[in-house]
Structure formats: structure tokens, C-alpha cells
Amino acid sequence: MSLCRGWDAAGHIVGASWNRSPGEALRWGDREIPRHTAIDPQSAGASAICLAVADDALPRVAHMLARAPWPSPSPLVFHLAGSVSLDALEPLARRGAITGSLHPLRSFPEAILRGGVLDGHLCAVTSDSEDGRRRLQRLARDVGGRPVDLDDGDRAAWHLAGVAGSNFLVAMMDFAEQQMARAGMDVETARAGLTLLAEGALRAVREVGPAKALTGPVARGDRSTLERHRRCLADHPRSSEVYEALVAYMTARLGESSGD
Ligand SMILES: NC(=O)c1ccc[n+]([C@@H]2O[C@H](COP(=O)([O-])OP(=O)(O)OC[C@H]3O[C@@H](n4cnc5c(N)ncnc54)[C@H](OP(=O)(O)O)[C@@H]3O)[C@@H](O)[C@H]2O)c1
Known part of the structure; x- marks a missing residue:
């Protein structure tokens, strides 16, 4: 949510949010982001999809997304988990998505969530493609992060x-x-x-x-x-x-x- 707010402020179009449980639309300023319980990137026209779910839920959500309608044959799909390998997104890669991850080295404690700015915090970027890596570096910079490349095998450390x-x-x-x-x-x-x-x-x-x-x-x-x-x-x-x-x-x- 903090990152979405930052991307929205940086001029990216945050088209929709998918959640397991129904809830209010997300609002910031006079913007309202629709919130759906069924994953449907096609209706949101998404070119990039961020999986901001609990680490353990990533493989399951990746499987669900791999069966959903897509707006293009190869959207960029990335997760935010520091230690989870890109293998978790394998069903998406198999279907043609560019996969990656963007892990901000910053904690976002729920109790004091403010803004979406990374303020110079490191942001590890990993992707299975050069294009994905460049797009993720830009997404990190656009919220004030300092992107650094991370090999998938070095994630645990x-x-x-x-x-x-x-x-x-x-x-x-x-x-x-x-x-x-x-x-x-x-x-x-x-x-x-x-x-x-x-x-x-x-x-x-x-x-x-x-x-x-x-x-x-x-x-x-x-x-x-x-x-x-x-x-x-x-x-x-x-x-x-x-x-x-x-x-x-x-x-x-x-x-x-x-x-x-
Ligand atoms: N918080 C941080 O400081 C921080 C920093 C860097 C990176 N990250 C990464 O960001 C990601 C999200 O972390 P967070 O702290 O934002 O977590 P969070 O506040 O606990 O949110 C997790 C979300 O995952 C959803 N979820 C949980 N289990 C699910 C399942 N089985 N199927 C579908 N959705 C499920 C939850 O949905 P419901 O609301 O429906 O339960 C919730 O919206 C994680 O990968 C984490 O490693 C977090």
C-alpha cells in the first residue's frame, strides 16, 4: 500500500488492487483505486503486477494469477519478499510473464505507516530478464529507493x-x-x-x-x-x-x- 501510494504520486497508474477479503476501495487524495476479490489484470489493463502478499502465500497466488486473463502475453510480475526465490513465480514465467522481485530494505510497521517514500533505502532488484531488471530499478527509484542488483541465489543472506x-x-x-x-x-x-x-x-x-x-x-x-x-x-x-x-x-x- 505504501509503495502503491508512492508509485501513484510518481505518475504510475495504479489500476486496481486484488484482495482475498472484500474491503473498501483504496483512496489517496481524490484518487480512488478499485478493490476486487477476483484477480483480473485484464480489466485493470495492467502492464506490471505487484504481488504484495505474505511470503508463504506467494506460490498459491502465482498459480491463481497464472490462470487469470492477462492484458498482454508478457506482463511484468514481481513480488516484494526479500528471501523468496523467483522460483515461486515459475507458473507465471512458464506462461510468458517477465518475473522479478523488488525488496525494499525498509520496514513498514503497520502502526506508523506514512507515505510511500523509500528515502534512499536500498531496494534489491532481481529479474529473469534485463528488461524486467531495468523496469524494477525504475520503480524503485520512482519511490526514492536506491536499487541494487541481487542474485536470486543470494536472497537468504x-x-x-x-x-x-x-x-x-x-x-x-x-x-x-x-x-x-x-x-x-x-x-x-x-x-x-x-x-x-x-x-x-x-x-x-x-x-x-x-x-x-x-x-x-x-x-x-x-x-x-x-x-x-x-x-x-x-x-x-x-x-x-x-x-x-x-x-x-x-x-x-x-x-x-x-x-x-
Ligand atoms: N512490512 C514490511 O516491513 C516489509 C518490508 C519489505 C518487504 N515486505 C514484503 O512485502 C510483502 C507483504 O508484506 P506485508 O508486511 O505488507 O504483509 P501484510 O501486511 O501481512 O499483508 C499481507 C497480505 O497478504 C494477504 N494474504 C495472506 N495470506 C494470503 C493467502 N493465502 N492468499 C492471498 N492473500 C494472502 C493478506 O490478505 P488479507 O488481508 O485478506 O488477510 C494481506 O493483505 C511480503 O512479501 C513481505 O516480505 C514487507
Whole structure:
């Protein structure tokens, strides 16, 4: 939806939206986008079709679309999933579609959906054809994205990087807030302080890279501090497991980078 809004603003004609469940037409400004429950690209005159469904639903939706009427013998059909191979679109390729994917390295949390602009975020582009790749690069640029080519076989590593850089960070902030609550801090104070702290850490990573940005007890080798943390987590086995895994990871990575 955010991307459609961006493409609409960039002058692309967003002709229709197909949804499993019936719902209101999509509206932005004075534009109204019809919403249908049956896939019918022909009636929408679509030259490009974006499959913005849950990753696991892609093969099923591709099969349905492969049986639908098409406006031309070879429309561009692409999905938005970071880790799903173009193999999921194979029934469409077999029928003559140009297939591809466009994966924005940006999270769109439902709670704060605003605009459709990618604002310089990387956007991985994969296609089974040069024409498809160029069209997807343009679609990425038109919503402010920075397209990068991604081989279909490298998708899992690309997506894992995105999950670590976004979802894991969010999980870490939750972990940190839990400890702040245990230290008697209210959520508002804790969140303000921790996000400021995290922003500083991210700035340092951007400027000097993770190895030099790392401060704290692992970087200093302060074992007694690590022991105090461990005692503090003694009754929290899940958090303790996460803590030990991260300390082990940081220790090993520091060892590797000092040998460079
Ligand atoms: N959200 C992000 O931050 C983000 C970032 C980059 C890429 N993506 C990719 O964008 C795609 C969409 O993600 P999203 O976060 O927008 O997901 P979402 O909000 O959960 O929406 C998923 C849509 O898929 C539909 N769907 C689920 N199962 C289906 C099925 N079996 N058959 C037909 N439709 C089905 C749902 O339809 P109903 O409404 O009828 O249930 C819903 O409209 C995914 O491939 C995801 O990997 C998401």
C-alpha cells in the first residue's frame, strides 16, 4: 500500500488492487483505486503486477494469477519478499510473464505507516530478464529507493541482514526496556534514553564500522561487570541465553578483527 501510494504520486497508474477479503476501495487524495476479490489484470489493463502478499502465500497466488486473463502475453510480475526465490513465480514465467522481485530494505510497521517514500533505502532488484531488471530499478527509484542488483541465489543472506538490522534491533530494544523496568524506570523515560543511546551507537557504526564502534565490558575485557550482569539475569533464563550468545559473538568477532 505504501509503495502503491508512492508509485501513484510518481505518475504510475495504479489500476486496481486484488484482495482475498472484500474491503473498501483504496483512496489517496481524490484518487480512488478499485478493490476486487477476483484477480483480473485484464480489466485493470495492467502492464506490471505487484504481488504484495505474505511470503508463504506467494506460490498459491502465482498459480491463481497464472490462470487469470492477462492484458498482454508478457506482463511484468514481481513480488516484494526479500528471501523468496523467483522460483515461486515459475507458473507465471512458464506462461510468458517477465518475473522479478523488488525488496525494499525498509520496514513498514503497520502502526506508523506514512507515505510511500523509500528515502534512499536500498531496494534489491532481481529479474529473469534485463528488461524486467531495468523496469524494477525504475520503480524503485520512482519511490526514492536506491536499487541494487541481487542474485536470486543470494536472497537468504540479503534478507537475514535486513532482519538483523531491523527486527533484531527492535528485539534488542525490548530486551533493554525490560532491564530498565527491572531498574525501576518508567517506560517513557526508559524509551527516550535508550533510543538516544541506540541512535548514537548507530551513528558510530555508520562512521567507523562495528568493530571500532563497540564499547562496553566485552570490548574492555571487564569480566567482573559481565559477572554482575549474569547474576542479574540468573532468574531470567531466556534473556540469559540471549545475553550469553551475544557476549560469545562479540568476543569472537573482536578476536577476529584484532588479528586483521
Ligand atoms: N512490512 C514490511 O516491513 C516489509 C518490508 C519489505 C518487504 N515486505 C514484503 O512485502 C510483502 C507483504 O508484506 P506485508 O508486511 O505488507 O504483509 P501484510 O501486511 O501481512 O499483508 C499481507 C497480505 O497478504 C494477504 N494474504 C495472506 N495470506 C494470503 C493467502 N493465502 N492468499 C492471498 N492473500 C494472502 C493478506 O490478505 P488479507 O488481508 O485478506 O488477510 C494481506 O493483505 C511480503 O512479501 C513481505 O516480505 C514487507
